[in-house]
Amino acid sequence: MNKVILIGNLTKDPEVSQTNDGKMYARMTIAVSRDYTNQDGSRDTDFFDFTVWEKRAEICDKYLKKGSKVAIVGSIQNHNYTDNNGEKRYTQEVKCKEIEFLSSKKSDDTPGERTRPELTPINDDEPLPF
Numbered sequence: 001m002n003k004v005i006l007i008g009n010l011t012k013d014p015e016v017s018q019t020n021d022g023k024m025y026a027r028m029t030i031a032v033s034r035d036y037t038n039q040d041g042s043r044d045t046d047f048f049d050f051t052v053w054e055k056r057a058e059i060c061d062k063y064l065k066k067g068s069k070v071a072i073v074g075s076i077q078n079h080n081y082t083d084n085n086g087e088k089r090y091t092q093e094v095k096c097k098e099i100e101f102l103s104s105k106k107s108d109d110t111p112g113e114r115t116r117p118e119l120t121p122i123n124d125d126e127p128l129p130f
Helices: 054-061
Strands: 005-011 016-020 026-031 045-053 069-082 088-101
Touching: 016 069, 016 088, 026 054, 045 054, 054 088
Parallel strands: 045 088
Antiparallel strands: 005 026, 005 069, 016 026, 026 045, 069 088
């Protein structure tokens, strides 16, 4: 079984792009604090790259920004490639299957001021956007 659940904060705004065949995706990085403290009393942080696809990517771009708190569920995927110097490189990312927004919508509001996302009517015949 390959399943990961992470809760943390985005390290930057979502980077939205499209594949050659027009599928939208967004890449993000989440910072997750470890459960334990170091000898000096601080917590280490791990960083995980993840990708969301299609409608989820559009929603993430609309509502998330650097610092937003999110919970993600997905699976870890390994990738490898050869860089320009001919060296083999390895990367890991989480392919996000579920995402839950745990902070307010993307806006220029002052810190501490919470806003509610705009509600969009959904056609009952269409699949949910998340």
